[in-house]
Amino acid sequence: MIIDVRKNILIVGLGLLGGSYCQALKKYGFHIAAITRSQSSIDYALENNLIDEGSIEIDERMIGEADLVVFALYPHIFVEWIEKNQKYLKSGCLITDVTGVKSSIVYKIQDMLRDDVEFIAAHPMAGREVYGVQNAKASIFKEANYIVVPTEKNTQDAIDTCKELGLLLGFERISELSPEKHDEMIAFVSQLTHCIAVALMTCNDEENIERFTGDSFRDLTRIARINDLMWSELFVENKEQLLKQMDLFMDKFIEMRDQLRNDDIDGLRQTMRYSSERRALFDKK
Amino acid sequence: MIIDVRKNILIVGLGLLGGSYCQALKKYGFHIAAITRSQSSIDYALENNLIDEGSIEIDERMIGEADLVVFALYPHIFVEWIEKNQKYLKSGCLITDVTGVKSSIVYKIQDMLRDDVEFIAAHPMAGREVYGVQNAKASIFKEANYIVVPTEKNTQDAIDTCKELGLLLGFERISELSPEKHDEMIAFVSQLTHCIAVALMTCNDEENIERFTGDSFRDLTRIARINDLMWSELFVENKEQLLKQMDLFMDKFIEMRDQLRNDDIDGLRQTMRYSSERRALFDKK
Numbered sequence: 110m111i112i113d114v115r116k117n118i119l120i121v122g123l124g125l126l127g128g129s130y131c132q133a134l135k136k137y138g139f140h141i142a143a144i145t146r147s148q149s150s151i152d153y154a155l156e157n158n159l160i161d162e163g164s165i166e167i168d169e170r171m172i173g174e175a176d177l178v179v180f181a182l183y184p185h186i187f188v189e190w191i192e193k194n195q196k197y198l199k200s201g202c203l204i205t206d207v208t209g210v211k212s213s214i215v216y217k218i219q220d221m222l223r224d225d226v227e228f229i230a231a232h233p234m235a236g237r238e239v240y241g242v243q244n245a246k247a248s249i250f251k252e253a254n255y256i257v258v259p260t261e262k263n264t265q266d267a268i269d270t271c272k273e274l275g276l277l278l279g280f281e282r283i284s285e286l287s288p289e290k291h292d293e294m295i296a297f298v299s300q301l302t303h304c305i306a307v308a309l310m311t312c313n314d315e316e317n318i319e320r321f322t323g324d325s326f327r328d329l330t331r332i333a334r335i336n337d338l339m340w341s342e343l344f345v346e347n348k349e350q351l352l353k354q355m356d357l358f359m360d361k362f363i364e365m366r367d368q369l370r371n372d373d374i375d376g377l378r379q380t381m382r383y384s385s386e387r388r389a390l391f392d393k394k
Numbered sequence: 395m396i397i398d399v400r401k402n403i404l405i406v407g408l409g410l411l412g413g414s415y416c417q418a419l420k421k422y423g424f425h426i427a428a429i430t431r432s433q434s435s436i437d438y439a440l441e442n443n444l445i446d447e448g449s450i451e452i453d454e455r456m457i458g459e460a461d462l463v464v465f466a467l468y469p470h471i472f473v474e475w476i477e478k479n480q481k482y483l484k485s486g487c488l489i490t491d492v493t494g495v496k497s498s499i500v501y502k503i504q505d506m507l508r509d510d511v512e513f514i515a516a517h518p519m520a521g522r523e524v525y526g527v528q529n530a531k532a533s534i535f536k537e538a539n540y541i542v543v544p545t546e547k548n549t550q551d552a553i554d555t556c557k558e559l560g561l562l563l564g565f566e567r568i569s570e571l572s573p574e575k576h577d578e579m580i581a582f583v584s585q586l587t588h589c590i591a592v593a594l595m596t597c598n599d600e601e602n603i604e605r606f607t608g609d610s611f612r613d614l615t616r617i618a619r620i621n622d623l624m625w626s627e628l629f630v631e632n633k634e635q636l637l638k639q640m641d642l643f644m645d646k647f648i649e650m651r652d653q654l655r656n657d658d659i660d661g662l663r664q665t666m667r668y669s670s671e672r673r674a675l676f677d678k679k
Contacts, residue, residue, distance in 0.1 A: 234606070234607075234608040235608065236608065253608065254605060254606055254607065254608065256606060282605060284605055284606065286606075294600070294603070294606045295606075297598050297600065297603070298603060298606055298607045298608065298610075298611040299608060299610055299611070301594070302594070302610045302611050302613075302614045303610065304647065304650055304651075305590060305594065305614060305647070306610075306614065306669070307650065307665060307666055307669040308643060308646040308647040308650055309586070309587070309590065309643060310669040310672050310673050311646055311665055311668050311669050311672060312642045312643045312645065312646035312647075313582050313639065313642055313643075315579070315582065318579070318582070318583060318676070319675050319676045320539060320567060320569055321519070321539055321541060321569065321571075321579045321580075321583055322519075322539065322583045322676065323519040323520065323521065323538065323539070323583065323584060324521075325583075325584055325587045325588065325591075325616075325617045326583040326584070326587050326676070327676060328587075328613045328614070328616050328617070329587045329590060329591065329613070329614055329617075330673055330676060331610075331613050331673075332610045332613070332614075333669045333670070333672070333673040334669070334670045334673040334674065335666045335669060335670055337662070337663040337664075337666035337667050337670070338663070340666060341659050341662045341663045341666065342659075344654055344662065345654070345657060345659060348654060348655075348657075351654065352651065352654060352655060354598065355647070355650075355651045355654075356651075357597045357598055358593060358594060358597045358598075359644070359647065359648070359651075360597065361593040361596055361597035362589065362590070362593040362597075362640070362644065362647075363644070365589055365592065365593055365640075366589075366637065366640045366641075366644075369629055369630070369633060369636065369637060369640075370633075370637060372630060372633075374626050374627075374630060377622075377626045377629065378622040378623070378626045379622075380592060380596055381592055381620045381622035381625060381626065382622050383596050384591070384592040384595040384596050384618045384619070384620060385618070385619045385620055385622070387595050387596060387618070388595050388615055388616075388618040388619040389619065390604050391603070391604045391607065391611070391612060391615060
């Protein structure tokens, strides 16, 4: 399936990401429907012309008409949804997602899915510290990365369509990773960073620290305001990889502590110079 | 001494901070002189009207005329400078600094200093990832914290003058801390954060990570581009406090790792909720 504006798109889960998908895709002329838990999200999306129709029910007609379904749900709710409602999906439709962990989800979904429906996993690496469709905006995709996560079960057609979706959404860079490699990478660049920010924010009970902070502390703890329900689930779903990355970080941190303890200034400076070199690669253009 | 625009100010060390002091103070009409290592810094500062005169030599006349001297040097160079050149200081002059560590410096300087000269320590908590007077700008002080760090040897007059200097420089918040409390605080909010950023940036040799990063990794490693000479010296000068803060962080990080390892989701969520609460206090207004 190559994406065609005559196609019907259904978004399941109308939060920050789901809503931003709607805003990005609406301008191309797709018919966009949404199913979500709260009526106020549907109302907001209708009023702001993000969707053409919406429901808080499992609307069989709406599901049955969709050519492309995007799931923007917590991992376990996504799995439950497929178990219960896949019977309503249109034969030949393509489904994709935005889930932040892959190995524990992708194979499970593909194994249980009907043969006439294909699931191609994707991870749009964009987010904000605020939630809900009310904060949705397509511009969050502008400088962000989009990762397509195929398995051996996926067709080239589905992979191509998923990449095209990333392009339409406006992502700067579109890559392809296996579920295992995705989870390893995400454990490092995203989950480990959240663990660090939370540990830093909670390790010292000193009061009034905000009177003495510079930008560095603010930067390192921006993501310490965290959705505990979502992130604890993502951590547990990617437990082995995250534990591995936490240990890698801890080894390096302990090495630096020992360098300091032993007055190994040369060692510290060498680590810092390597750090500066590595960081230079990461600057946004 | 209350600051008076007829006074002469001397900046020793014309880098990012020294130059930003000049730019902030020049507009009040002070006569500003600078002594620094490189002629190109003097030339730049003269051309851009940051200073009235400058020298790369230990200019006895220039030093002898200053009513207020600001040292913006690495800690050990500051100490050496005072040892060698304090004989040129004007009787009754006030000296202050911008050094990022205090206990190891303040008592040393105050003990060796002539009786007719007073040293009041200060820490302007502002900086950028770029260096040199060419990048100086007074606006870096705008939303930043300024800490005055007196000891029992300081007069109330010097403390007040130092606070007034912070006001003139344009700092948002001016506080007072003892050298010991300053070093404990700075070990946590500044030095620990730099250790964490460097460890994160160097703990995983994976290539092409920049293709898969979101903003969280970029934020946590912004300060991983680090001046190894300066920061290794600051770390070593504040070793005991920094080691203490590193251990506090590590204890919390290990606690989170164990919560994850043991599938203690309630524990993880509780830590995350506390983190979110603490972080809310830190948001810039």
